[in-house]
Amino acid sequence: MIDDDDRPDPDALLAQVKADEVRETRARLKLFFGAAPGVGKTYAMLTSARALRADDVDVVVGLVETHGRRDTAALLAGLEVLPRRTIDHRGVEVEELDLEAILARRPEVVLVDELAHTNAPGSRHVKRWQDVLELLEAGIDVHSTLNVQHVESLNDVVAQITGVKVRETVPDAVLERADELELIDVPLEELLERLADGKVYLPDQAARATQHFFQRGNLLALRELALRRTAAHVDADVRRYRHAHGIATPWAARERILVGIGPSPGSERLVRAAKRMSQSLDATWVAAYVEPLGAGPLGAADRERLEGHLRLAESLGGEVLRLTGPNVSEALLTYARAHNVTRILAGKPTHSRLRDWLRGSMLVDLIRGSGAIDVHVISPLDETTPRAPPAEAPAEARASPAAYAWASGAIALVTATCLVVHPRVALADITMLYLIAIMIASLAGRGPSILAASLAVAAFDFCFVPPRFTFAVSDAKYILTFAVMFGAGLVVSAFTVRLRREEQGARRRERDTAALLAFTRDIGTANGTEDVAAATVRHLEDVLGVAAAALVPDGDGGLTSAAGLMPLAPQELTVARWSFDHAQLAGHGTDTLPGARILALPLVVDEAAVGVVVVQTRGGARLDRDHRHVLDAFVRQAALAIGRARLAEEARDAALRVRAEELRNALLSAVSHDLRTPLAVVTGAATRLRDGAATMTAATRAELLDTVVDEAQRLERVLANLLSITRVETGLRPAREWVPVDELVGATLTRLEGALGERPVAVRVPAELAVPVDPVLFEQALLNLIENAIKHGTPPIEISARAAGEHVELEVADHGAGLPEGSEAKVFDKFFRASKAPGVGLGLAVVRGIVEAHGGTISAENRAGGGACFRIVLPAAAEPPAVPAPGPE
């Protein structure tokens, strides 16, 4: 696990090369980074922009807040300032960055102030940093400003230092994305002076906290944080550089951190701690939520919180996992061992020792089982975090009124029975009967159990415990009996509830798994994106009870519905469009266009979207995590299926390309040999005729002339076949007509008159037999077959045809030596030549191509009596159209 080798491993180098390639081509993000408002970030950004402008760089101001500072405003002069977008938010006009305008303007560099800003509702993205990422993705360099307290992973540290919880945060991933992080630093005294002079703009929220925030000690601490963060960034740059240049450096062992989180509020701190640790160790990290087997579903508030923690981990660059196991420690350790985790972070327990004693301590188990893995225990609470509210009782299936009635009835029955038999039965036995009744009632759940126990205690006390028919108890030993009755009820009901939860959980998981399995099976047989999309929509609607639709590109740059009947409003299409373009989630419940009613999930294959699945819950309800989980799984499966289909397609394409390559090579050799040979003969004979005519006998002359004509005709045939094979290979579309077979054969024989000479040809074709073929193509096929028989066979050539059910069989046979042993199938291959006879070996390949284009088959065999026989079988299921009887003239 620990890499002792101090050289970079090849995978790391490869990743480095890829990262460098991306870095060189992608748009650059430059951040002006400060410890506090007022240090002069905007000023520095504008100054640098002016310098760029002077160098003829196309730099524009997307949005800069001057906050009425004159020196800052002066810097804007001479820079192109794009207009802002006005959004009407509850009657107040709010100005926001006009993302579309910048994308349309396409400057080289755009200035966007205050990266951590939260956009007004109705904007495309919730956060400005998302706007910036979109600009970067569009290839536009962005310069922006950021204060240290807005950095997500430092958020709680800042809160600890200053006591002010900053709500607007920027994910660390955005900071890491920055190609340049310029620290804007002023001496503390100067900042305090500026503050005192009122030169520092403070938003209302900050103003309230000013007293606290701008204390000398706080500012010092913030400044140190900013410096350290910048140093970390520079450090990363330096490391990259050193790796890139192979400078020997102790190669840090690859660390991997696993943090176990849950719904309790302290998990947030655990997540941030994991992020910080991962940064200092240059490690990857994973946040895992363990769902213990048998645990009941989480309450709504817990689930919200857990989702929030998972999202936070995601936004901080962590990998997010859901694990299932018999218990938390076991699940975490199993994962950790399987994935070379070096450190596990867990929260300090906040519950009482009693619980550990009763249920066993997760932490102790974790530490005992951790082996070589370091376990860090983090206090989940600090002064600024409110004490966790008591974990909400899990929503339990309520026992029905009937269960309560049954419980009461059972006790009543026992009471009645015992009243009858009382004198003859000992009190101890009556207790037993009540216990049995309580246990049976307890099977219905905790409520009926408590009711039954209470009723039993009351009835027992009233009816049987002396003094009878009062609630008074004469002997203290009966108190123990009552306690046992209650205890038995509670224990049985607790077990019942637990069993039921386990069963429900198992059933839910089984249902999800079954749904996913059914879906996977369905898309396994799907063919292409549209099939997969249709299956996805169908299953989502069935399993989740949502309305769904799938959109795919329509070829004109738009999206078109591939499946699903859900109508989409224009703004919903925009959501889908954005999701498709950016291969990210958008719409309902996400950070992008959260106002939409729909949720758009891109089908991502190789980092690009190939389609979007759009879902909408009934009545606009938010999808809970379980459903999201299923939804994500479905969409991931669908994308995988599409990816697989594409791979298969690519493999086919590659195979086709290989074939095309082979064909090209074979064509080249054919052209160089088979075309040059006749050309050489023609040229030789023709020049001889021109230069030596005077001394030539008439016979020589005639012979030379024949040679010229023969070779020219041979050239023509080779060319015709080369052209035909090209057409066959590139996909023939036969223009079918019903053609009488005797016409086809007749036309072919007419064209071959010269080649046939005196060779006898026997034709046996039924008079009325017709086939649906392209007459021109098919004549070419017949011509090649007959030519082949002339060249390789011995006359007579026999041509016959017959109807055979829904097929027509056509045979061309000769009486020669037949085909070489084992070459029956190969004769139709391109460039296969059975003998040394001149030719390119394309004639029969052309025949097969044409026959197959007609949906027919061709085969070759040697006849019993000697000679080869070629058989074409053509489909001719339909009847030729009726010909109107010739009317009277």
Place this chain on the structure above:
Amino acid sequence: MHTPADTVLVVEDDAQLRRYLRATLDGHGFRVVEAGTLAEGEARAIQESPALILLDLGLPDGDGIDLVRKLRTWTPTPVIVLSARGREDDKVAALDAGADDYLTKPFGDGELLARIRVALRHARSAGGGGGEPVLVLGPIRIDEAAHTVTVDGAEVRLTPIEFRLLAMLGRHAGRVLTHRHLLKEIWGPNAVEHTHYLRVHMASLRRKVERDAARPQWLLTEPGVGYRLREPA
């Protein structure tokens, strides 16, 4: 067949093919005028009033079919188009636009001269007005007035459609007639797509007229284009 002064206009962009055509036609007493483009061809057709035009379909400044259409607006001068094998659609389009016949490249001397001869003869007889009442084509004798056909002296019973088909091909002996043309003349303008009718009747006609319908000597099929009745040598 032709008068020695007959002028043949060759519209062909390939200089070698023009050279061959000039040599061949010169040798047979034609006067040859050459053009390398459509525009030049049209100008020469007007200036020289050729007796016949040999027209290549693929020319650098456009499609030869356009020239056929233009020529047909003012002159019945026979046009023989030159085209490569595999371009049957082009040939049919040219024929339907008014060209008289076609030659598939590469072609030999004999074929070239035969086509020119047929085209010139038909042009003249059309000018002379009125066909012969009795057509004799090798063994086939068609008496249009008596509505009888004999082959080698023996009478052959034809259906009315077969008779009209044979008579039509006979009147244009040596020339290709497109499917469309035959269908229009015999069945009427609504039947031009029903090539199948034509094929069935043609097959039947062949069986009655030819000695061996599978190796026809007279009623020849031009695959993808139409039919031609062979001109007796």
